[in-house]
Amino acid sequence: MTIICPYCLSELSERAAACPQCGGRFEGRNPVGTLPVGTVLGGRYTVGEIEQVDGEGILYRGAENHGRFRVTIKEYLPLTLAAERGTDATLRPKLGSEVLFKTTRMDFADLYRSIQRITPANGLEAVLDVFEENNTVYAVMENPGGVPLGRWLETHPGRLSPEQVCAMLQPVFDGVAAMHQVGLVHRGICPENIRVLENGRARLTGYATVGLRTAGSGLHEQLYEGYSAPEQYSTTEFEGRYTDEYSLAAVVYRMVCGQSPVPAAQRLVSDSNPRARTLEPSVPEYLSEVLWLGLKLKPVERIQTVPQLFKALTSREYTEELTRSLPRPAPRQLTQPDEEQKQHMLSLRNLLAAILVLLAILILLMLWGMVSQGLHTATPPAASSSVSAPESTELEEPVTLAPNFVGMDYDAQVRNNHNYVGDYLFYVTMEYSDTVEKGKIIRQEPEAGDVIEKGGTVSLVVSKGPQLVQMPDVIGFTQEGAVSELESRGLTPSCFMVVNDGSYAAGCVVSCSVDAGTSVEVGSVITVYIAADPSVEITAEPPAASDSNSESSASSGETPADDTQ
Known part of the structure; x- marks a missing residue:
C-alpha cells in the first residue's frame, strides 16, 4: 500500500510521526474522536487536517495516493446521532439512535453517489469516489481551489x-x-x-x-x-x-x-x-x-x-x-385590529343607512299627504287618450370568464375534466420548452379572465419538455472541431486533457461522456476528453466520464484542458 505525505505529497517508506521531506507532523493535528492525519482510507486516500465540521460530518483535506493530487474527504459523522469513536476508528451510533443513524447514513451515500453520476458537470465540485468503511460512509471530492x-x-x-x-x-x-x-x-x-x-x-x-x-x-x-x-x-x-x-x-x-x-x-x-x-x-x-x-x-x-x-x-x-x-399574491388577511376597525365601520354604516331610510319614509308620507289633499280639492283632468307603457328592462345574460389553465397538467387536469370538457372546445398545440415541465400548459388564448361564450374554443400551448438532439460522433475530431459540432447542436462542451502514450493524435478527441447516437437535452454538458501531446507530463486527472470507467481514469493522470468554451 502506497503511503504519502498529505502535506507535500511525497511518498513515504513507512508510517511515521512526521514527514522527512517537508517536516509536517502527523500526530496531534486532529482532535480526539476524528481520524488522525496520515490515516489511509479505501487503500488509496490519505487523510489530512480537518477543514470543516458540521452537524452531518467532517470535511478533511486529503490526497489521492496513486495520482498524487489533492482531494477533500467528507466523512459521515452526525454529531447528534454518533457515539464516541473507538481506537479502531469504527463509528458507532448512540443508544436509541440506531435506526435514524442508519437511514441518514444511507441518505448521505445516495446523495453523493447521485452527484458522482452527474459530475463532471459544469459548475459543480466533482465527486470522485464514494465508499463505506469504519461503519460509516466517505465521499471523496476534487479540490477545486479558488x-x-x-x-x-x-x-x-x-x-x-x-x-x-x-x-x-x-x-x-x-x-x-x-x-x-x-x-x-x-x-x-x-x-x-x-x-x-x-x-x-x-x-x-x-x-x-x-x-x-x-x-x-x-x-x-x-x-x-x-x-x-x-x-x-x-x-x-x-x-x-x-x-x-x-x-x-x-x-x-x-x-x-x-x-x-x-x-x-x-x-x-x-x-x-x-x-x-x-x-x-x-x-x-x-x-x-x-x-x-x-x-x-x-x-x-x-x-x-x-x-x-x-x-x-x-x-x-x-x-x-x-x-x-406567475400567480398573483392572495389578498392580505386582516389582523385582529383590522377586524375590529372593520366591524366598527360596518356598525356606523348600518346606523347611517337606518337613519336615511327613516327620513325617506317621513318625506314620502309628507308628500303623500300633500298629494292626497290636492286630489280632493282640484278638478280631475281629462283622461289621456293613451296610457304610457312601463319601460321594459332587458335581462343581462350572465358573463362567462375563461379559467386560468396556465401551469396545469393538460392530460391529468384538463383533458378529461368534466368541469371543462362540456363547456369549452380545446385546440391544443405542442411546443418545446426549457422552463415549463412536459405536459404543462404554457399559455392560452383567450387569456384567463377574458370573456368567452359557453362552448367557445380555448387554444392551449402544451410543453413538450426540453428539446432532444442526437449526440454526434466526434471521436477523432480536433478540439476546435468537436466544440463547434457540439455547440451547433445546442450542447455545451467541457474539455479535459488526458495522458497520451502516442496511441492518439495530439489535440484530438479520444472519448466523450455521452455515447454517439444517444438522445440528450439541448443545453446538456458534454465532457470531451482530448489527447495531450505525448511530451507533456500530466499529473492531475479529470473526474470519470461514467461509472464504468471511473476506476481506470482515477489512476490515468488526466487534467482539464482549456475549458473556456
Whole structure:
C-alpha cells in the first residue's frame, strides 16, 4: 500500500510521526474522536487536517495516493446521532439512535453517489469516489481551489453589473439545473459554498442531505441566514427546485446590492426586505423586479426554476412574460385590529343607512299627504287618450370568464375534466420548452379572465419538455472541431486533457461522456476528453466520464484542458 505525505505529497517508506521531506507532523493535528492525519482510507486516500465540521460530518483535506493530487474527504459523522469513536476508528451510533443513524447514513451515500453520476458537470465540485468503511460512509471530492465568493467580494469592492454577475455565476446555474434534472436539491447555496476560481468562473460546493439543511430534522442543522429559503425553517413545508432558486436569487441580490437579504425566518414575522433598486439605485428596474419575484416567501408566488431565473436575469422581455405568468399574491388577511376597525365601520354604516331610510319614509308620507289633499280639492283632468307603457328592462345574460389553465397538467387536469370538457372546445398545440415541465400548459388564448361564450374554443400551448438532439460522433475530431459540432447542436462542451502514450493524435478527441447516437437535452454538458501531446507530463486527472470507467481514469493522470468554451 502506497503511503504519502498529505502535506507535500511525497511518498513515504513507512508510517511515521512526521514527514522527512517537508517536516509536517502527523500526530496531534486532529482532535480526539476524528481520524488522525496520515490515516489511509479505501487503500488509496490519505487523510489530512480537518477543514470543516458540521452537524452531518467532517470535511478533511486529503490526497489521492496513486495520482498524487489533492482531494477533500467528507466523512459521515452526525454529531447528534454518533457515539464516541473507538481506537479502531469504527463509528458507532448512540443508544436509541440506531435506526435514524442508519437511514441518514444511507441518505448521505445516495446523495453523493447521485452527484458522482452527474459530475463532471459544469459548475459543480466533482465527486470522485464514494465508499463505506469504519461503519460509516466517505465521499471523496476534487479540490477545486479558488476562494469563497464572500471573501472574493470583500477583496473586489464596487458595484458589479448584471452582465458580470451572470457571467460569473452561469456555471453554478448550470450545475444546479443538472442536479434538479436528476431530482436533487442543493439547499445550501450561499457565498460560503460558491468558490471563485482563478479564471473568474464560479463553482458550487457544500453538498449535504436534507436533514442538515432543514430545521428540526434530528441533525444539528446548518442554515445560512439570508440565503436559506423560508420552507427550510419548518419540517412541515415541502422543499423543491424553488428552494435553490430562492438561494440563487439571494446570492445575486448580495452581489448587486452589497448586502444580504433579510433572513427568511425574520421575514416570515415581518417582511421588511427592501427591493434591490431601493438599496442600489443603479440596479436596472427589471433586475430589481426579478429578484423581488425570486425572493417571494410563498413558493407558489416565486420564480419556480433555476433556468427561469437565469433567463429573467438576462432578458427584460422574458421578465415581463414571466411576471404575467406567475400567480398573483392572495389578498392580505386582516389582523385582529383590522377586524375590529372593520366591524366598527360596518356598525356606523348600518346606523347611517337606518337613519336615511327613516327620513325617506317621513318625506314620502309628507308628500303623500300633500298629494292626497290636492286630489280632493282640484278638478280631475281629462283622461289621456293613451296610457304610457312601463319601460321594459332587458335581462343581462350572465358573463362567462375563461379559467386560468396556465401551469396545469393538460392530460391529468384538463383533458378529461368534466368541469371543462362540456363547456369549452380545446385546440391544443405542442411546443418545446426549457422552463415549463412536459405536459404543462404554457399559455392560452383567450387569456384567463377574458370573456368567452359557453362552448367557445380555448387554444392551449402544451410543453413538450426540453428539446432532444442526437449526440454526434466526434471521436477523432480536433478540439476546435468537436466544440463547434457540439455547440451547433445546442450542447455545451467541457474539455479535459488526458495522458497520451502516442496511441492518439495530439489535440484530438479520444472519448466523450455521452455515447454517439444517444438522445440528450439541448443545453446538456458534454465532457470531451482530448489527447495531450505525448511530451507533456500530466499529473492531475479529470473526474470519470461514467461509472464504468471511473476506476481506470482515477489512476490515468488526466487534467482539464482549456475549458473556456
